[in-house]
Structure formats: C-alpha cells, structure tokens
Amino acid sequence: MPENKSVPAGDPVAAPTATPGATPAATPAAMQPFTPYQRLAAGLMALLQFTVVLDFMIMSPLGVMIMPALRMSAGEFGSAVSAYAFSAGIAGLLTAGFADRFDRKRLLLFFFGGFLLGTLWCGLATSFVSLLAARIVTGLFGGVIGSIVMAITADLFPPAQRGRVMGLLQGGFAASQVLGLPFSIFLASRFDWHAPFIAIVLFGLLAALVIMVKLQPVNAHLGAAGTGRHSAGRHLLQTVRVSRQQLAFALTALLTTGGFMLMPFASAFVVHNVGIPLDHLPVIYLVTGICTLVFSPLIGRMADRVGAMPVFYAGCAITIATVAVYTHLGPSPLWLLILVNVVMFVGIFSRMIPAQATLAGVPAPEQRGSFNAINSALQQLAGGVASLVAGHIVHIGPDGHVNDFPHVGYVVIGSTLVAALLMRQLVRGQPAGGAPATAPSR
Template sequence: MKNKQDIIPFTGYQKIVVFILAMTQFTVILDFMIMSPLGDMLMKSLDLKPAAFGVAVSAYAFSAGISGLLTAGFADKFDRKKLLVFFYSGFIIGTVLCGLATTYPMLLAARIITGLFGGVIGSISLAIIADLFALEQRGRVMGFVQMGFGASQVLGIPIGIYVANAWGWESPFLLTAGLGLIIAIVILLQLKPVNQHLLVQRDTSALKHLWHTVAKRDYRIGFAATAVLSVGGFMMMPFGSAFAVNNLGLTNAQLPILFMTSGICSLVIMPLIGRLSDKVSKFKLFTIATIWLMVVCVIYTNLSTTPFYLVLVFNVLMMMGMLSRMVPSSALTSAVPDMADRGAFMSINASLQQIAGGIAATAAGIIVVQKTKFSPLEHYNTVGYVVVAISALSIFLLFRVSQIIARKNTNKTVVPEAAAEMVLSEGI
C-alpha cells in the first residue's frame, strides 16, 4: 500500500491534458450512451422490435471494432495528437449525420460512420495517458477522464432527453456535434504533439507491427480481459430505459431525473475511486466492485413495478459497482504494453471492447422479447444472470493481468540491479 506522500502530483500541462481527454470522452460516451435513454422513443417512433434496436446499438460497436483493427498497425506510426484530431473530426461528422437521419436505414448507416471514427478515440486517449503519466498517476487520470461517463449522465443525457421530447430524437445528436466542434478547436490550440513513441519504433511495416502486437502472449491476456469486461457491461445497457418504462413503471419525464441522479453519483465516486486505486491493490478493488455489481444486477433485473425512489437507489448502487471496476481495470490494462506497442495495443484493445459490446447488445436483443410497443420486456432477468457469469470470468482474467504487471515491475527492479553488479565486477 502506498503512503499519502508517495502520490505524484500533476503538472499544469498534465491537468490541461486530463481536461481535454475528459471532454473528448464526454462527447464520445454521450453519443453512444444517448441511444439507451432514447431507446423507448426510437422503438416507438421508428416502429422497431428489440432485435432491430439491438442492431442499431451494435452497428456503432461493430464498426468501431473494425476501425480499430484496421488502424492498429498505424497507431504508433504518427503523432498521437494528429490521430486524435483526425478521428475526432470524423466522429463529429458522423454524429451530424445521425441527427439528420429520418429513417432506420439512414440511422444505421450514420451509426456505422460514427463508430468508424469514434471507436478509435478512446484507444488514442489511453495511449496518450500511458505516454504522459506514470502508472502511479493513472488511477487518478482514469478517474477524471472517466468522469465523462458521469458527466454525460448528469448533463448530457437529461438535457438530451428534454431536447428530444421538445424537438425529436434527432436533436441530441446535433447538440453533441456542436459541442464536439468546440472541443476540437481546444485540442488544436492546447494539446502539444505526442510523439516520443516514434523514437522507439522497431517495425517498419504497419502489418508487421500489428502482428508483433497480437503475437505477444501477455497482450492477448489483456485483450481477453477487456473483451469479457465489455460483454458484461454492454448487455444490460441498451434496454435500460425500455425496462425502466415498461417494467418498473417509470414515465418519460422521470427518466432524466434517473440518469441525472446516477450521473451525479458518478461524478462524486470517480475521483475517489481513482485516488483509491493509486493507493491500494487495483485488482482487489476491482474484485470487490465486481461482486457488488453481480449482487445488485440479479436483484434489479428481477424487479417489477417499483416505486421511483427505489429505482433511483438501485441505479446508484449499480453505477457504483460499474464505475468502481472500470477505473482499476483500465489502469491495470494500460500498463500491459511497452511504449513502442501502446498505440497498437490500445487500438486492438478498443476494437475488441467494441466488438464484444456489439455482440453483447445483439445477444441482449435476441434474449429480450417485447410483444407490443407498450408491453413489459420479457427475459431481461436472463440477461442479468448472463452478466453475473461473465463478471465472474472477468475476475479471473484481470487476476492474470495483475500478475503480468507484477512480473514486469519485478523485472524492472531486478535488471538494473543485475546490470549494476556486472559493471562493479568488471571494474574490480
């Protein structure tokens, strides 16, 4: 356990970087998360079955996953700032197209375009964090950057729902794109080039670099942990608002309050969890949070008509579990790759995360059944049981990741000592 005085403070520029990455995460997460609270509205407006809506959600995830795999070999070949600007610009364009869509096929195409660009931004951000921040700082960085998740619920989603109720489901996407344009200008003006990784490149071919990254056993364990975590996280989310309205008895007017309350909870919890994960074992913190989530998940998915205040309580408890495992798992996974491989590793990792999420959303759409537009969702509790089983597997995989990090840290200590002994012996 680290002492308080061992916590490394941020420099002024590092604080600016954290703010920039948190804001990009805010818009990207908002663009993806808004699909869930708009789910009931979209399903009724476009006359969609749960399976069709699941495809609309997973379209973003699958295209993001494919994009990440295609760009992984190039991720360490360019200045990370330039990559961030390029993909964030494409994300903004895709979000505008979502707002202009008038039919289900147009929306599907727009989600695919948005995913092709937006799905890579998270991996670029993680690579920048790994390049500019020490491992002892990354828990706090992840905590602040992941606050975009909470902020999207406190501000973005409630405002998005209000705007959607007033001007249609398309309007939140246009609002997100407008905010994204402002953030893109800030990135151009404030973020310095991030190119130190170019000095340690060994692979001349992008394809060769991709292969070398995938071929490393330790990296594959990290990939597997991320994929399993994503399946558990994505399965419940797409039908969250539909379950709340049709099963728990909430109204559309209560949804903004529900998401805002959960989001405020996130904003409070994330920095605390980030700071805690830099002080205690990240794996132990993850394990406790996962077990917490498993219990709450089973109870929540088996609820029927429930008083609004109890729905609020369960959502906050579930959010606590989700966020408390997100921060330590992200921090641990970021320590797996070497600097020369970080861009490729993060791209592949993000791709698998998105693809696994797409599979999860599609699977949830197949499991969940709704007989009419206004009837309760059936088999949502089955989704909850699947999430519990997958969460148990994620504990084992992240344990393997923590072993890899411990071994790397041991080698870093032993190798310099061995080198020093060799120099001394040769000198003698």
C-alpha cells in the same frame, strides 16, 4: 511551451518526464501530484470522453422514442446499437498497424472530425436504414478515439498516477449522465429525437478547437526503438503475439459485456417493467450521474492508494449483487430504482477504473497505440455481440414490457466472474510499478 520529446512516463526504463512543471525526481512516485499541463491534458481527455460516450449512451434513453418513430423492432434497435460497435471494432483493427507511426494529437483530431460528421448524419436520419448507416460511419471514427485517449494517457502519466487519471476520465462518462443525458432527453422531448445529435456536434466542434489549440504534440513514442521498422501488418502481429497482452484483450472484452447488454433496453425496461414515467428518466440519469461523478475520482484515488486488485474485486462483488437485483425489478418506487442504479454503477466503475489503470501499463511504449487500438476494437466487437445477444434474449411485448430481462443479468454475472479470474492472472508476476512483466516479442 516546448514540445515534450522525452521518453514516455511510466515505462520500465523511462527517464524523468520533460513535461513542463514536472515534479522533481526525488518525490516518491506515490506522492506525485499532477503538473499543470497534466491537469490540462486530463481535462481535455475527459472532455472527449464526455462527447464520445454521450453519443453512444444517448441511444439507450432515446430508444423508447426512436423505436416507435422509425417503427423499429427490438432486434432492429439492437442492430442499430451494435452497428456502432462492430464498425468501431473493424476500424480499430485496421488502424492498429499504423497507430504508433503518427503524432497521437493529429491522429486524434482526424478521427474526432470523422466522428462528428457521423453524428451529424445521425441527427439527419429519417429511417432505420439511414440511422443504421449513420451509426456505422460514427463507429468507424468514434470507436478509435478511446484507444488514442488511452495511449495519450499512458504516455503522459506514470503508473502511480494512472488510477487517479482513469477516475477523472470516467468522470467524463459521469458528466455525460449529469449534464448530457438529461439535457439531451429534454431536447428530444421539446423538439424530437434528432435534436440531441445536433447538439453533440456543436459541442464537439468547440471541444476540437480547444484540443487543437491547447494540447501539445504527443510524439515521444516516435523515438522509441523499433517504431516504424516493420510493416503495419507485422506491427499488428507483434502486438497480438504477446501472451500477456492476449490476456488483457480477453479481460477487456468480458468487462464490456455488462454495459452493452444492459444499456440498449434499460429505458424501455425502466418505463414498462419498473413502471417509472418517461418524464422521470432525466431524474434517474441525473442522480446516478452526480453520484458517479463524485465516486469516480475517489475510486481512482483508492486504487492508487490500496492497489488495483482489492478495488477491482470489491467492484465485481457489488456488480454481481446489484445486477441480480436490477434485472429482477418489478413495479417499484422511483427512489428504490435510483438507489439500485447508483450502487450498480459504483460497482461497474470500481471494476473499470482499476482495470484500465492496470491495462495502461501492459504494452511497451512503441506498442501502446497498436495495443489500445486492438483493445478498443475487441471491446467494441464484444459489445456488438453482447447487444445482438441481448436483442435476441429479450422480447418486447405488445404493451412494451421487456420479457426475459433477468436472463441478460445472468450472462452479465457470469462474465463478471470470469473477468475476476482473468484479472488475477494478468497481475500475477507484474512489478509493483505497473510496468510489463516481460518485454514484448519483436
């Protein structure tokens, strides 16, 4: 299969893509199906999402086991969660200047290899300090992977297909709940909390092998005008100088707040506040994950069909309502918790999928790597701050009860309202195709 060295799809001046099996140019953009290679690439990117997201998400349900095992306080556990985010943010900023100078496939494999080494260290950690160090190393590599995935996705898929492909990528998140979290919790209960990290490493090695063999080089951006002309520092400054991209960065940071504030203490809240037995946690994640797996592609299709904004605003409204209910739950039956959890995740994904599809069209091709690296860095840094703030807002009582959790919900609701305003500003004046409204500053 020949290398694809055409102009990346989805740009204002893009030529028809040379991806094998591409749909003829006469096909209306809104009707373009995925080519066989696009389906393969989307599947591989979703596989990466599954592995990386599971590594981060597993900290939440394992928190109820890790904290007593390592004698960690709520603040220390919040630090362990945020350490990944802070190191990932720093790594994103450090790589932003040269992210567009290499074949994205090679860059992806390098950082994925480092991520697996960090995860292996987590699986061998025996103290708070060693776990903290392991999470820092994992974040340095894992935090960059998401930005590379987004850059590859924007290179291979035109704007009219991005809602659907973002839905598929979020399916990797859902699959981590359907398959990864229940199995990880089973391994942790059968052996100990280290076992899930070892399993992630083994699965990640298989994923890396498939990507190495099946994914073509992603290097079309190397031929774009201006690529490699400036130093890494200047390329970074050029990316952050664009006002519309600054708005996109702020939007991403706000959208991140919700998950990072709610997730670290979700398992402790469900067990000690809502009164759900620990052995029922896999059922909650399983049902929520299955529903998310079903709804994510539907949300992506809806965003492509009716537009990103209506879907995004509906997601904001659902998120606000369900977060208010969720954070105020007292002792409740399992079915009610699952219902609230499912609807809340549908709302969150109805925000994230159209937002990601919109953000993919903001940067020019020669700035995609840098833009996504910075965007991912700010996402992780904002998430780290959110985790630390949540760790200082809530207090764990002697009986394990999570106190002041509703205050976390108020912060999430406020960030959602501001994000809705920023999203409206971001799409104002944007062409229908999703391309940048103005050329980036040089």
